[in-house]
Amino acid sequence: xxxxxxxxxxxxxxxxxxxxxxxxxFWLVLGTSVGLLASMQFDTPDALSGIAQLSFGRLxxxxxxxxxxxxxxxxxxxxMFYIIPVLAGRKGxxxxxxxxxxxxxxxxxMVAGVLTLLNGDTEAREYAExxxxxxxxxxSIQILDWAVLVVLLLLGVNAWMTVMTGTEKKWYVSIWYFxxxxxxxxxxxxxxNRAFVHLDGLNDAITGWFYGHNILGMWFTVGGIGIMYxxxxxxxxxxxxxxxxxxxxxxxxxxxxxPTGTHHILQSPVPEWLKSVAVISSIFLLVPVLTVLTNxxxxxxxxxxxxxxxxxxxFAISGGIAYLLTCIQGPFQATRSVNWYIHFTNWVVGHxxxxxxxxFSFFVFAASYYIIPRVTGRKMYSKRxxxxxxxxxxxxxxxxxxxxxxxxxxxxxxxxxxxxVDQWVIELVPYWWIRSFSGVLIVLGQILYMFNVYKTVFSPxxxxxxxxxxTGIIYV
Amino acid sequence: xRINYFVAGGFVVLxxxxxxxxxxxxxxxxFRPVPTPAAHQYTPKELAGRNIYRREGCFxxxxxxxxxxxxxxxxxxxxxxxxxxxxxxxxxxxxxxDLSNIGGKYADEWHKAHHRNPRKxxxxxxxxxxxxxxxxxxxxxxxxLQTLGAGRKLPGWVAPPQEMRDEYDAIKSHVNVNSSAAAxxxxxxxxxxxxxxxxxxxxGNGPISLTMEKKPANFTRPFYKNYSDAxxxxxxxxxxxxTRMPRWGQSLGKEQMLYLVAxxxxxxxxxxPAGAEIHSIEQVDDxxxxxxxxxxxxxxxxxxxxxxxxxxxxxxxx
Ligand code: HEM
Numbered sequence: 001x002x003x004x005x006x007x008x009x010x011x012x013x014x015x016x017x018x019x020x021x022x023x024x025x026f027w028l029v030l031g032t033s034v035g036l037l038a039s040m041q042f043d044t045p046d047a048l049s050g051i052a053q054l055s056f057g058r059l060x061x062x063x064x065x066x067x068x069x070x071x072x073x074x075x076x077x078x079x080m081f082y083i084i085p086v087l088a089g090r091k092g093x094x095x096x097x098x099x100x101x102x103x104x105x106x107x108x109x110m111v112a113g114v115l116t117l118l119n120g121d122t123e124a125r126e127y128a129e130x131x132x133x134x135x136x137x138x139x140s141i142q143i144l145d146w147a148v149l150v151v152l153l154l155l156g157v158n159a160w161m162t163v164m165t166g167t168e169k170k171w172y173v174s175i176w177y178f179x180x181x182x183x184x185x186x187x188x189x190x191x192x193n194r195a196f197v198h199l200d201g202l203n204d205a206i207t208g209w210f211y212g213h214n215i216l217g218m219w220f221t222v223g224g225i226g227i228m229y230x231x232x233x234x235x236x237x238x239x240x241x242x243x244x245x246x247x248x249x250x251x252x253x254x255x256x257x258x259p260t261g262t263h264h265i266l267q268s269p270v271p272e273w274l275k276s277v278a279v280i281s282s283i284f285l286l287v288p289v290l291t292v293l294t295n296x297x298x299x300x301x302x303x304x305x306x307x308x309x310x311x312x313x314x315f316a317i318s319g320g321i322a323y324l325l326t327c328i329q330g331p332f333q334a335t336r337s338v339n340w341y342i343h344f345t346n347w348v349v350g351h352x353x354x355x356x357x358x359x360f361s362f363f364v365f366a367a368s369y370y371i372i373p374r375v376t377g378r379k380m381y382s383k384r385x386x387x388x389x390x391x392x393x394x395x396x397x398x399x400x401x402x403x404x405x406x407x408x409x410x411x412x413x414x415x416x417x418x419x420x421v422d423q424w425v426i427e428l429v430p431y432w433w434i435r436s437f438s439g440v441l442i443v444l445g446q447i448l449y450m451f452n453v454y455k456t457v458f459s460p461x462x463x464x465x466x467x468x469x470x471t472g473i474i475y476v
Numbered sequence: 477x478r479i480n481y482f483v484a485g486g487f488v489v490l491x492x493x494x495x496x497x498x499x500x501x502x503x504x505x506x507f508r509p510v511p512t513p514a515a516h517q518y519t520p521k522e523l524a525g526r527n528i529y530r531r532e533g534c535f536x537x538x539x540x541x542x543x544x545x546x547x548x549x550x551x552x553x554x555x556x557x558x559x560x561x562x563x564x565x566x567x568x569x570x571x572x573x574d575l576s577n578i579g580g581k582y583a584d585e586w587h588k589a590h591h592r593n594p595r596k597x598x599x600x601x602x603x604x605x606x607x608x609x610x611x612x613x614x615x616x617x618x619x620x621l622q623t624l625g626a627g628r629k630l631p632g633w634v635a636p637p638q639e640m641r642d643e644y645d646a647i648k649s650h651v652n653v654n655s656s657a658a659a660x661x662x663x664x665x666x667x668x669x670x671x672x673x674x675x676x677x678x679x680g681n682g683p684i685s686l687t688m689e690k691k692p693a694n695f696t697r698p699f700y701k702n703y704s705d706a707x708x709x710x711x712x713x714x715x716x717x718x719t720r721m722p723r724w725g726q727s728l729g730k731e732q733m734l735y736l737v738a739x740x741x742x743x744x745x746x747x748x749p750a751g752a753e754i755h756s757i758e759q760v761d762d763x764x765x766x767x768x769x770x771x772x773x774x775x776x777x778x779x780x781x782x783x784x785x786x787x788x789x790x791x792x793x794x
Contacts, residue, residue: 041602041604042602045594045595045601045602045603045604045605046595046605049604049605049607050605050607050608051608052608055532055533055604055605055606055608056533056536056537056604057531057532057533057534057536057537057604058532058533060533060536061533120531120532121531122530122531122533123563124530124531124533124535124563124565125563126568171481179485180488183488183489183492184492187492187496191496191500198562199504199562200558200559200560200561200562201557201558201559201560201561201562201564202507202509202555202558202561202564203503203504203507204561204562204563204564205558205564205566206499206500206503206504206507207500207504208563208564210496210499210500254488254491254492255491255495258492258495258496258499259495259498259499261499262499264568265566267541267543267544268541268543268553268566269509269541269553269554269555269558270503270507270555271503271506271507274499274503274507277498277499278499340543340545343543344539344567344568344569344570345569345570346569348568348569349569411570415546415570416545418547418723418725418726419726420573420723421570421572421573421574422572422573422598422601425571425572425600425601425602426600429600429602432602
């Protein structure tokens with residue numbers, strides 16, 4: 001017990017990064033399992049009926065907040081807490097203790113979040129469901145919103161102070177991306193979870209989707225790219241292909257990502273000019289995406305074959321390819337003529353998983369296999385498990401996304417043929433079975449991953465010093 | 477060196493503030509639609525129902541906006557309809573049907589039975605069962621659902637769209653809709669497909685009408701004399717959105733629909749045979765019992781101010 005406590009509230013360099021990662025993986029397994037459970041309700045709707053906490057409408061927000069706020073955001077925090085000090089030329093964070101407290105607070109907020117969501121306390125805005133409503137006098141306060149805001153600010157302060165007190169005076173691009181993300185996201189989060197301004201109907205939707213899209217754009221995208229800009233040169237041993245391109249990418253993301261929110265409600269009666277702004281900036285997103293990917297893939301030049309042995313690099317490459325797919329799909333489906341057809345269908349759910357599972361989760365997987373050996377001083381417990389994790393998750397998402405894209409097209413074809421939604425829904429059941437099957441693969445992969453990481457972290461150290469390996473290839 | 481970073485950082489902040497201003501503050505201050513009749517101010521009970529709708533995550537599967545292309549979804553929504561909808565429940569997935577116009581489509585009891593066990597009312601449905609809701613919660617939820625779209629009306633007379641008139645013109649030579657032979661053929665089809673709702677005499681009181689809040693049309697109303705052949709054809713083919721009138725174009729052939737037009741044309745009367753019982757439900761075993769009760773009332777016509785159909789008027793008097 002004492003050992004655990006001292007590991008949690010440690011001041012050791014990189015202990016916060018390690019602790020964040022360990023807990024993030026727990027939320028990953030929980031979040032994906034809940035997703036699987038939710039998916040199975042489409043196949044056998046009566047299996048659990050009668051239990052309020054397990055009905056689909058309650059599980060879905062738990063799934064989303066579990067994987068987005070629990071797994072991915074915490075995973076990002078872990079990566080930032082490792083990469084920022086290294087790049088800033090410091091040993092460890094400005095305050096590891098503060099970092100660890102942030103981790104504890106974040107986990108407490110997630111536990112409370114899952115329990116309150118299951119019991120029906122939700123804000124009912126997509127991606128902003130966390131509420132934790134308490135009533136003081138006449139006012140009701142959503143404490144979990146504030147808790148998340150506080151942890152984000154603590155994260156920001158720590159990162160900022162680490163950069164400012166570091167010895168390295170020249171900022172590598174990853175630092176730009178991280179500090180940008182840590183500036184943008186808290187603001188986006190306040191706006192998205194505003195309980196203090198009342199907006200009428202459609203204005204509420206406009207602002208809600210400003211948040212809904214920017215949690216993806218200004219946080220997951222920016223953070224994920226920052227991680228990759230650090231890892232790819234490390235994995236390959238090549239210098240970054242072009243710093244100019246990376247800066248163009250940064251500025252165009254800052255300009256074109258944030259106004260795209262309204263493309264989520266493109267056919268609702270909101271002002272036309274706003275829709276046009278959203279569509280045009282969605283298409284302009286091709287600029288940052290293509291610069292970023294050119295940079296990634298040119299940096300990989302000559303090193304593709306190393307992916308055969310280098311498990312983290314495999315994750316990084318497949319994440320990069322999924323990113324390309326996501327970001328071709330994104331602007332394509334944001335145009336009015338395509339959106340007209342695929343909106344409201346399962347296609348969109350497929351897109352969400354392509355972005356958040358196949359791309360950004362893979363980036364964090366890659367980073368974790370690189371970081372864990374370095375912060376714990378132990379080689380990964382098993383390479384074989386890591387390879388299994390890779391294949392199960394890769395096939396899982398491919399099956400899921402292809403399946404949902406087809407399901408979306410079938411769905412829309414039926415509607416536009418004039419078949420009422422409630423009659424056509426039966427046609428989708430086979431696709432939902434396939435989704436559950438892919439979910440089984442993915443969840444299995446994550447369990448192996450968790451097992452592998454926990455075995456690594458909690459087993460005794462094999463040697464004092466890890467053998468030197470800049471690319472990390474021998475650690476996994 | 478550092479100073480450059482601060483200048484750049486300043487730009488990041490500036491750009492972001494401009495974007496926030498343009499995409500959230502500007503719409504919030506310039507986009508002020510006027511409330512329409514469909515914008516509904518909720519009573520406490522309905523509001524409680526709305527909160528249950530949010531709490532149970534109905535909006536993850538049900539959208540609340542009808543788009544231009546959703547032909548079966550009922551009347552289009554307007555910006556002003558949403559004035560009292562905070563937080564919004566527009567939704568993103570249409571796993572189940574759009575609910576913008578659900579109000580009045582079914583009776584309260586239907587909704588309750590459906591929520592308790594959707595499979596009972598719609599075999600093969602994948603909607604979760606909400607049997608765990610208490611009776612009070614169920615009442616509130618249904619009260620909320622019945623408000624949706626209840627005030628949404630078309631502005632006036634609707635004519636068949638041009639594409640439908642063209643289609644009708646192209647096929648009208650197949651059947652002479654003014655012949656009594658065609659009307660007789662139409663009666664057969666009507667008895668098989670329509671009488672269960674519209675009643676054998678087209679009075680809108682077939683046995684299934686019991687389960688409906690928006691009752692089937694009563695074709696004997698003089699009002700229907702105004703209908704052109706293309707209009708009848710259109711209504712039969714495309715159904716009446718937001719009601720349970722099916723879209724027969726999905727299951728009947730074009731000729732069959734023309735026969736139906738020929739039959740429907742014969743139903744409107746010069747004056748309205750009606751009475752208090754007009755919406756009493758036809759007894760299946762004694763279908764002609766209603767005959768004796770018919771009375772003529774003129775002002776029935778005056779009250780049906782909306783030529784679109786009877787549903788909205790019934791909805792209003794609820
Ligand atoms: C790290 C992995 C994952 C991430 C980041 C993720 C993320 C998401 C997101 C963002 C949505 C919302 C989609 C939307 O708003 O349209 C969603 C929905 C969903 N996810 Fe996942 N997901 C993951 C894994 C899984 C797995 C393994 C399953 C199991 C089959 C699953 C099943 C579902 C289901 C059933 C929905 C609801 C779809 C609907 O409403 O129709 N997810 N997920």
